[in-house]
Amino acid sequence: EAQVTQNPRYLITVTGKKLTVTCSQNMNHEYMSWYRQDPGLGLRQIYYSMNVEVTDKGDVPEGYKVSRKEKRNFPLILESPSPNQTSLYFCASSLGRGDTEAFFGQGTRLTVV
Amino acid sequence: GENVEQHPSTLSVQEGDSAVIKCTYSDSASNYFPWYKQELGKRPQLIIDIRSNVGEKKDQRIAVTLNKTAKHFSLHITETQPEDSAVYFCAASHLYGNKLVFGAGTILRVKS
Numbered sequence: 001e002a003q004v005t006q007n008p009r010y011l012i013t014v015t016g017k018k019l020t021v022t023c024s025q026n027m028n029h030e031y032m033s034w035y036r037q038d039p040g041l042g043l044r045q046i047y048y049s050m051n052v053e054v055t056d057k058g059d060v061p062e063g064y065k066v067s068r069k070e071k072r073n074f075p076l077i078l079e080s081p082s083p084n085q086t087s088l089y090f091c092a093s094s095l096g097r098g099d100t101e102a103f104f105g106q107g108t109r110l111t112v113v
Numbered sequence: 114g115e116n117v118e119q120h121p122s123t124l125s126v127q128e129g130d131s132a133v134i135k136c137t138y139s140d141s142a143s144n145y146f147p148w149y150k151q152e153l154g155k156r157p158q159l160i161i162d163i164r165s166n167v168g169e170k171k172d173q174r175i176a177v178t179l180n181k182t183a184k185h186f187s188l189h190i191t192e193t194q195p196e197d198s199a200v201y202f203c204a205a206s207h208l209y210g211n212k213l214v215f216g217a218g219t220i221l222r223v224k225s
Contacts, residue, residue, distance in 0.1 A: 042119070042202060042216055042218050099207060
């Protein structure tokens with residue numbers, strides 16, 4: 001089954017404690033991205049990757065890091081989480097760039113206390 | 114960069130009525146306009162999309178219209194059903210763009 005898988009689904013952590021949210025897709029998609037979803041703000045792009053070892057900032061990259069060492073995986077790293085990073089996070093992959101269907105993971109609800 | 118505005122933020126309709134959600138975009142180079150539906154607690158999923166060489170597209174009870182001159186596009190849902198209740202997001206992008214830019218979302222409630 002074609003899918004994008006994120007882990008964990010839920011995470012509560014403390015300020016400053018490094019964490020990683022994993023994302024994996026089995027569709028051989030080149031393009032992957034991370035979004036955060038906040039009420040009234042829609043989905044805002046954090047980082048994206050056009051292929052292995054090619055990543056770039058989206059609209060809200062501050063406080064986040066990513067890596068793309070393999071085509072299928074695109075982890076999101078919060079080196080020092082802060083309460084304003086409490087949000088619902090989605091990973092997505094697509095065959096092409098912005099003009100093709102994005103397939104989303106099931107989401108990660110992160111709470112930073 | 115691209116900016117997408119979406120209205121209304123919430124919409125309540127009676128079952129069987131029609132619902133219309135409108136979006137405007139700022140970048141005249143945008144040529145791809147998808148709509149995503151997000152049910153409560155679920156991931157966003159594509160329900161319909163339109164490209165700039167087409168003015169209207171239909172898929173059963175849903176349709177999307179595009180006015181390139183005015184830079185706006187709309188989602189139309191006819192004969193609404195309770196299972197249409199969800200958050201709907203519009204988005205805009207273009208062939209050489211590196212991202213989809215989403216609107217803020219519309220909460221649609223269909224009352225039975």
